[in-house]
Amino acid sequence: MTLELELPWPPSVNHYYRHVGPRVLISRDGRKFRERVVARFRQDHTRGFAGPVELFIELYPPDNRRRDVDNSLKCLLDTFTHAGLYNDDSQICKLTVIKREPMPPDGMAYIRISEWKNEDRTADDAGKSSRNS
Template structure:
């Protein structure tokens, strides 16, 4: 039985870990219930404004296991927390057209960072949440460094591009 629990939890089994996982599942199910009844549609918004936590670096986002590139533990935790944050903010799903994404990055400290490394974890989380089908829909992507705040976070602004605006 212990080995089954270890395989499911991804590590050593503790009561605390089980409790946290159970609390997370209850939170997600409550948010899913709320979202089904909230009737928020993507087309109702001109610009979608989302606040997410500071993403892990690309070096910590993926790892290599058995010759394949997979999400690391930090990457999986970031995706889970980001999807919960999106549900709590009642972010819409199913954007269809061409998109413009602006990211304001508020770093947690003064370390040197490449801004282009922020995009992958953020866009993957938005795609897994179902905000858009594929990040291929994004035609305009802008990233801007802002002032230092603790803990660091990012603001994501998403808007649909009108067909006449592409030329």
Template sequence: MTTLTLPWPPSNNTYYRRVGAKTLISEKGRQYAKTVSQLCLISKVAKREGRLQVVITACPPDRRKRDLDNLLKGLLDALTHGGAWQDDSQIDDLRIVRGPIQVGGTVSIEIAEITQCA
């Protein structure tokens, strides 16, 4: 199992930007992906190739109401970019739970390979 602690990700509301007819990753989203890539490299995260279980504990930065599902797309894309797996389509079991408030906010990611029952 691999465990990583990452900074609080941008929500879907700020991860993407519309430019004309195109949807692009915002500057905030690109910077987050770069930070996650650096942390994956420092933590020597090995690229997983099999089927995966991912458990995310999201510790928000404050008491504001937040939809946890708004964190997933940017976070999972950043982990793909950072080399945690080949593609997030490998994830068969994805869980997200709310943790305690932490200054600045963090997300703890547990990644484990799973076997399929025949």
């Protein structure tokens, strides 16, 4: 099974959390993003993945400001867990992230998630055995 999605631009990790006294909470922007994505999954009757998955993410920022690709991942991956796309981030066996050209005015995140087939394992195992020789 493979699922392809175009999602809104996620809040960065710098805007995902808020400190309220001694507690750390998900920010208003983080909650809005999460609610929007969860509602879409429910509307589309999206089924979750039970086993290992492979994620391919293309990030199209809203503008040309400097951004680190990893700052968008926390919100996306936590939202997928919350929405039931998979049970836990530990199911992700392969993660590919590419930052593309900006897509004004709002940006976008293209996501492709599929069952991880572990095709790379034979190539990795062959490489390990030749290094051990």
